[in-house]
Amino acid sequence: MAIVVEHDKRRAEILEKALDIFVEEGYEDATFQKIADRCGITRTTLYLYFKNKREIFIWSIKQLTDSVEKDLRGMIDEAGVPWATRLESVLHTIVDRCADNRRLFNVVLTYLLQAQKSGKDPDSRVKRRTIRLRHLMSQLMIAGRNAGEFKIPNVKIANELLYGLVESAIYRIAILDRSEAEDVKAAMSFAISQMTTSS
Known part of the structure; x- marks a missing residue:
C-alpha cells in the first residue's frame, strides 16, 4: 500500500512541475528531458510514470x-x-x-x-x-x-x-x-x- 501511495504522490508532483514547464515554455517547447530535470529525476525514472510529454499533459x-x-x-x-x-x-x-x-x-x-x-x-x-x-x-x-x-x-x-x-x-x-x-x-x-x- 505504501508503495502505491508514494507512486501516486510522485506522479502528482511530476504533474505539478510539468505544468510549470508547459506554462513557462508552451506545450511545443516543453520536453520530456526538461520535465525530468525540473522534477530532479532522470528520464528513465520519468518513464516509470509516463511514456511521453503528451501523456503527462x-x-x-x-x-x-x-x-x-x-x-x-x-x-x-x-x-x-x-x-x-x-x-x-x-x-x-x-x-x-x-x-x-x-x-x-x-x-x-x-x-x-x-x-x-x-x-x-x-x-x-x-x-x-x-x-x-x-x-x-x-x-x-x-x-x-x-x-x-x-x-x-x-x-x-x-x-x-x-x-x-x-x-x-x-x-x-x-x-x-x-x-x-x-x-x-x-x-x-x-x-x-x-x-x-x-x-
Whole structure:
C-alpha cells in the first residue's frame, strides 16, 4: 500500500512541475528531458510514470476533470435541494475551478491552437474531455424538468446555452487573464432563473 501511495504522490508532483514547464515554455517547447530535470529525476525514472510529454499533459487535464466531476456528482446528489440551485452550484463551481486552474487552461488553449494549425480537429479533442460534464448538466435539467421545476422544451439547446457560458468563462479567465468571472456566473444564474417554472 505504501508503495502505491508514494507512486501516486510522485506522479502528482511530476504533474505539478510539468505544468510549470508547459506554462513557462508552451506545450511545443516543453520536453520530456526538461520535465525530468525540473522534477530532479532522470528520464528513465520519468518513464516509470509516463511514456511521453503528451501523456503527462493529458493526465494533468484528466486529474482536473476527474476532480471536478467528483465534486459535481456530490452536488447533483444533494437530496432536498431545488434542481435550479443544484445546476447553478454546478456551473459556478466549474467557473471557480477554471479560475483556480487558470495556468492549465492557458496551456490547453495554446495546445488546441497548435493542434488546429497542424490540421488536427481541436473540437473533437475538447468534446472527448467534456462529454461527461455535458451529460451531467443534461441529467440535472431533465431531472428538474421531470420534477416540474424547469420549463425546458429542448434540453439540448439549454445545454448548449449553459455550456457556451462555461466556454465564455474559460476564455475570460485564460485569455483575458481575469482572476474571476462573476459576470459570467451572473449570466448563468439569470439563464437558469429563466428556465424555472416560477419565473
